[in-house]
Amino acid sequence: MTALLELRDVWAEYGPFRALFGVDLKVPPGGAVALLGANGAGKTTVARVATGLVQASAGDVAVDGIEMTNRPTYAYARAGIAHAPEGRSIFASFTVEENLTLTFRSFLGRQKVGESLEQAFELFPRLGERRSQTAGTLSGGEQRMLSLARVLVLQPRLLIADELSLGLAPIVVDEVYSTLEAIRSSGTALLIVEQHMAHALELCDDAVLLEHGKVAWQGSASDAGDVVTGRLFESAGD
């Protein structure tokens, strides 16, 4: 079966600093992959390469088997890949409603904007209360909710979520993961980038462990916990 997203021997740099050294990764249609690794392992760069935010200097990126390397970011979005980048990825000068409208109008069309806004506010009632507030004036957690609300309502073909739980209260993290489960069961594939593994491994079928910009291990998510803990002890022993 053709993978929905495939990275083949991908190398990437930020100026003189190389971040990826020949990474291979596959996300099948409807599948869920957890991308694990320590700080600076290259997880965020993989997510960025998979949506064209960072162009691969070598290697290929394909969506549905179609070559996408060096294509602009909007082409990835139009191919059905939604990306919730790490941190507060919002338009700070827009209101909450304008932030959501921009995304929904572009992905779902004008007719579905109202309905999608209601879904987003149902998922995060706090955002509903602040729908006319400028997004830059929201608290850190609320800004994170807004950037997640954008993508959770879309039900794209593939959702790439980078450090979902960062800045959110544990109870909100639980809610976000149950929403992810729901959209997964409706057919959306997931690539979850997380430092905190427990939630991610519960949700995903497969896991990929990155170390120093290379794939150090990949396999079933159920085995990942032991492998990662083992490697942690190994590196502590070194």
Next chain:
Amino acid sequence: MILASSFLEDLLRSVLQGTPSGAVFALVAIGFVLTYKTSGVFNLAFGAQAYISAAMFFKARTQWNWSIPLSVLVSVFVLAPAIGVVLERFLFRHLRTASAVSKLVVTIGLSVALPALFEIFADYAPVAGRAPTGIVPEGGSVFYDPLGVYPFSRDELAAMGVILAAVIVLGAIFRFTPVGLQMRAVVESPRMTELNGIAADRVSAFAWALSSTFAGMAGVLIAPIRFNTLISTDFFNVVFVAIAAAAIGRLVSLPRALIGGIGLGWFIAVFNTFLPRWADDHTWLRPLRDNFSNSLPFVVLFAILVFWPAIRRATDVGDPLSGVDPPPAAPAATERHRLLTRFTLLFAVGFFLFVGLTVFFRADRSWVFLVTSAVVLSTVYLSITVITGFAGQISLCQGAFAAIGGFTVFQMADRFDLSVLLAALIGASIAALVGAIMSLPVLRLGGIWLAIATLAFAFFFDAVLVRMSWIGGGDTALLQGTRVPRPILGPIDFGNDKSFLALAVVVFVITSLAVIQLREGTIGRTLRAIRGSEVAAESIGISPAKARIAAFATSAFIAGLGGAMMTMHQENVNYQNNFSPVGSLFWLVLVVTLSVRTVEGAAQAGAAFSMFEPLILKGELFAWLLRAEHRLPGFFPISGKWRFILFGLGAMQFARHPEGLLEHGKRRATAGLNRRLARRDQTRLVSRSADSGGGAT
């Protein structure tokens, strides 16, 4: 009762009289807001874009006898958007995530390059006294006076009608169409916009086409109601006056910009109607009447920036995905191989020795004068190195600081017969004080607003302070000039050009060493920390306010010293030629385009400013290479317009290399040489290990 009704009638008349001017300000202010809102660029080239469409319309009507609709179609709806799309594609697309200073530099470059390019390629030359025509037949000769107080021409009414329609249409685009939201999104974060499936390039091109069309329309409407002759500099000046109206719109609100523009027109008209009368009765108002009427827009602008909290609160919103960009490269000097450093030093010493000895022993008087100008200008440019290069602040009033140094020398020598060298130090200290005081109210302003505030100060200085007898010399200076003697120090008389050149070199070297010391010392490191992150710097006990005041004062001191040297060199202040506000815009562009963070950048900018015209445009260099002046090709001397075009092209190149063209060249050379040296070292290592390996076996 009669008095009251006469007052009201005069008030109404002055308000109506101010409405057409207000409409002109509103057109430009709306243009500023539109471009800023849709592309994030504070477009000082708006006047140039407006001029091109107005000139094209004028040419089509008068030379080609085209009908009004066809002329409007071509000049406003074809040429103007085409220019917008070209500018976006080749310049502003690369600047989307660039700093405010980068964008400003490019628009200043465009504002001089675009009119010169148009005039050369469209074979257009302004003819004095040939008044522009408008978009309605007999626009300037048919008047309507519904209230019996003030007659409006058809052209004025047409302009006012179009402005209203434009605000409504543009407002609707922003409010009811997806592209309005998309244009704002691209300004804030093109990458986030693309993550939403929107092609940022296309949205951006549309935004530039739209704002450029508006600029073209503004040009065609403004020309007949404002100017007697179509000259690009007039458009340039109107743009500066209208910045106050754009500030009222906080660069984001179209209706406020409209109200600001009309309000500014009314305010100036009412002020100019009533102040002369009141000043007849109240003597204390006379200085205000005599000095302030020209500077009203700038006083209004400065007051808005300083006292309106909304402007102070306005902060630049950063791109949340800026982490995708590679980190800025370190200066080439810190990374180059020690061999290259030695070679560069050796070359520099050799070059300057050669040039210095040639100038001292072989050059004639005019060349000594040019080289001295270059050295003195380089000293002034070091002030830009400090404020923009080290502190990251855009100051557009360095000319005013330099002029303070120059005028102090003139006044001290003229009134008190003081030694000019001592006067130069006093002048530099006064400039430093003025710089520190001026920086106080504008410290909290961010990026582009600080640039606008310094520009307002420069124009205020130009319109008011220079005219005061105790600064610019007043009527006496107008009649006799602002003469300044050359210094005498003990037995050395610097009246001799060559000895003055030696003095200029000494002052430049001492200032350069001080600037380098400043960069490496506590102040330099503090400024670097603030540039990195103001919040982080504050958290470790650094006061950004104090550091910025120190930077402004130091920079103004250097500018004042350089200005004083320039004045002594020319034996005259020559304010208009040397220190005008528009001139200091060009200074900034030149230094920033070459290299703003290094002393070499300032020196090379000084040399370029002084030498480019005689060496390149007049063909002296070419003649020297050919060893004969009579062999010079016929196209020498090259038209002065090419200077503007080349200056603009240089500024545009800056769009691709924001570190400066010289620094870019240095980095490339350094990287190339480092690679080669690394390969050489590796080869040596390999051969050595092979040799030792061979010995073992």
